[in-house]
Amino acid sequence: DAKTTQPNSMESNEEEPVHLPCNHSTISGTDYIHWYRQLPSQGPEYVIHGLTSNVNNRMASLAIAEDRKSSTLILHRATLRDAAVYYCILRDVGSGGSNYKLTFGKGTLLTVNP
């Protein structure tokens, strides 16, 4: 999987929007951009994914740059429950469809202040 770069940590205040950036300058045309998050003492949880267009779901929005070399996960109103490590992952099945795994980096630790 192609590499992504995320800030180690970010801080936000409760009920304010949060923009979590991710750089992926070596992204290929068939890479999907996935976001997962891991709350304390829990397994990772799917948040959102996209290919080219911006995406919205009940948890978050994903804004993808026109050149696809960066993306931003947007939490519209952060809550204390959103405090977690957020992982930005590129995924492509690769040649012959043999690359099945999700490769997690170190992610961004989001702290939400009350």
Next chain:
Amino acid sequence: DSGVTQTPKHLITATGQRVTLRCSPRSGDLSVYWYQQSLDQGLQFLIQYYNGEERAKGNILERFSAQQFPDLHSELNLSSLELGDSALYFCASSVAPGQSNEKLFFGSGTQLSVL
């Protein structure tokens, strides 16, 4: 609740021992993934099975093995345990065998402590 069940939640054992971790995927999911998470290494992919067959292998030690049974549950066997094997072990499942846009659903993990 992701629908993925892992047992046991906690396991304490001694060096040199062998343990088995169990994972039941979400209903309808055919693919199972195993990950190891330690403080210094982060989340590391170990192995993936699809409908009973091994599909991908990551940084899995030779002392570790896994299988997926006909009822689709999976077991991860860890033998000759060392202190460094202490970690959280996660299982994840998905419907499709590794398509770019598929979602993985993770269990809550098994915390293994080797003393």
